[in-house]
Amino acid sequence: MELGFLLGSIVKIAAIIAYFYGVLWVMSLPSRWLKIGGMVVAFGVIQLGLTKFGNFQLLNDFDSGLLFQACAMAMVALGLNLIYGFNGQFSLGQWGFYGIGAYTSADITYRWVNGDARGLIVVGVGTIVGAIILTAIGRLVKKIRGIPVLSAFTLYLIGTLAAGFIAVMVGRLLHPVFQPLLGTNLDPGVLAQGIPMQIMFFLAVIFAGIFAAEVSFLFGLPVLTLGSDYFGIATLGFTIVVNVLMINSDTVLPFPEMKGGRGMVGIPKLTTWFWAFLFLMLVVIVMRNILRSSTGRAIMSVREDETAAKAMGIDIAGSKLMAFVIGSLFAGMGGGIYAHFIGFLSPGSFDFLVSFNPLIIVVFGGLGSMTGTIVSSFGWLFFLEGMLRVLLGQMGTEAPTWRYVLYPITLLLMMLIRPQGLLGAVEWGFLKAKVVSTRPKKIPTPTDSPAVEV
Template identity: 40%
Template sequence: MAPVRKQAFAPAAAAAVLYLGLAWLRQAGFIGIYWGQIMDLALITTIQAVGLSLIYGFAGQFSLGHAAFYGLGAYVAAFVTRAFGGNTLTFALALAAGAATAGLVALLIGLPILRLRSDYLGIATLGFGIIVKVLLDNADKLSPVLGGARGMAGIPRLTTFHWVFWLAVLSVWLARNLVRSSHGRSCIAVREDEVAADIMGLDTTQFKTLAFVVGCAMAGLAGGLYAHLYSFLHPSSFDFLKSFDVLLVVVLGGLGSLTGTVVTAIGWVFLLEALRGVLGQQFLDWRGVVYALVLIVLMILRPQGLMGGREISLDGVLGRAAARGGAGRGAA
């Protein structure tokens, strides 16, 4: 049992060491305020991308409305802190409210639309994303605080590196455990062949809904963090292109690979910011063309993505190292 406990403890210890190291670099000034904020955005994008990876990468449900749930979580969380004050307790409640709202809405729309398959599901989620965008544009008719097309300002800046780091770790841990559970394996079976899974007695709609709700709740959580990082929200931040951004991250990382999703999400955010700093407004004008070219080249050269469905885990590395050490001692 001792090796098992060590392997279970190792990822948590590694996360703590990484957190302390990054926090020290930021505190000492080696990572400036600007790039520290980009790091926070990269971790928020990681949470959002891990949610879509559950939906598309592991359950095989092609969703084009992920930014809609991102926006719902952002606006609900911002509304809570605007209404009840900006302290640690209300911030935690706001994040929970944003994630719960996104998950509940995903459940309500998922039950009817997840009976669709392939392109039809993508069109349905795209339509829902457009509905949410129009709703946010006219949200000031529901409450003047929401701002409508002018945007929502005055949001307290409560998102810190501590919050985004540990919530990103929690999201990856939850996704990993879900994928390795019997429910996660059922979702993978639905992805591989939904007809065969249905014939074998799996309630395919139930497992698709499970992945959809959990993934959208993660998007809502990421939205709440985003709202309190920049203190301003605008409906244009949650349009179709934002859904395409996170979809591109999941495809680039490799469908069915949490490791690929995490690495690509962090690298993608830093790469885009570096390109924006070098090329300026020209990059923003041609960003859509760059995204399309990257996707086309990837599909031609490496259609399975960067990781190709493989995972890299610390407990797996330690397990292989222990096995090699045991084999070496046995040979000796």
């Protein structure tokens, strides 16, 4: 019976791999309408599987749960692959940003359904004002040459605190305007149900992502100057600090609704396949568009050879920071999806022991392969759960521990036997780099060279 379940898992994994092959193929179609049509079909296929027809449902609650978790995990892991696989910066902080995203978005919607608009207003205004202030300071720092990184950091920090202060003030001011429209938990107002609530959810996820990105900017600015493994340890430290703050969210931090170590309950379950699919595709498209552009080539050149990249006029520090911030943005958004699927957040899920999961997924899928990351995120969850079921039959309550005994062994074997990951650097369909054929061309003269400075 357990074996049957494992076989079932393997079939599901194969189906999911085939599904993503299809999705990526559809996205690579030449015509825009074919693309959109194909995406709608891809979305519909799973949606159909999730729909109940009488008693029949192809994908049960267990499967759909795995599906949503895998979507969130894929977003986190894609972000990490951008940072580590493509940019070469070994980060263990991804899980911290995921946690920040989850808690931030959960706080926004939790407050919203409980008649408190301040979550949205403070985070929204804070991230927007923060982005404006940070950009302004960035211009200033660039203009005055030779500012040491710590001074720049201090300036950015002061700017962020100012943005936070403004946001809290605005929140206090605007909250009464919204309050009557929100109603209470039991009697939701106009804005706390239906379409407005869905828009709210979208905003919550986006703002949570941007918030995580801004935190990662502040953290990454000084810390990215460290060497490779020191950066890894510092980011691990970040994850632990974030986790400790979650445990103390009701005592050290002023968020009683997060309930500290007991875990935050009552988060509205708003994640649907529509949102999970939309956000995942958003991340995939944005990441692919960045990587297959000049910016992406600059990011990869930093991984390949920093000295040579410097000599080619590439801003190493800027490139690293950009990859780190974008990766954290994806992680924050993934956190939002996760929080609103699971409905309950506990600091235990953001423990640093769990924080190695995205790393393992990225290593398995192949550093520098987006396809590999997507496939291994989905394969990973289905395989783990399948394995858990099988082990449960054999090992009883010890099964989860056995699972964690087996997976470091798989990781070690992987590092020893196939360090480039399962798929290596293979990409499918949409994610593939364009193959450029040689065209007959005139030989350039110096004036043809790209002399235009931007």
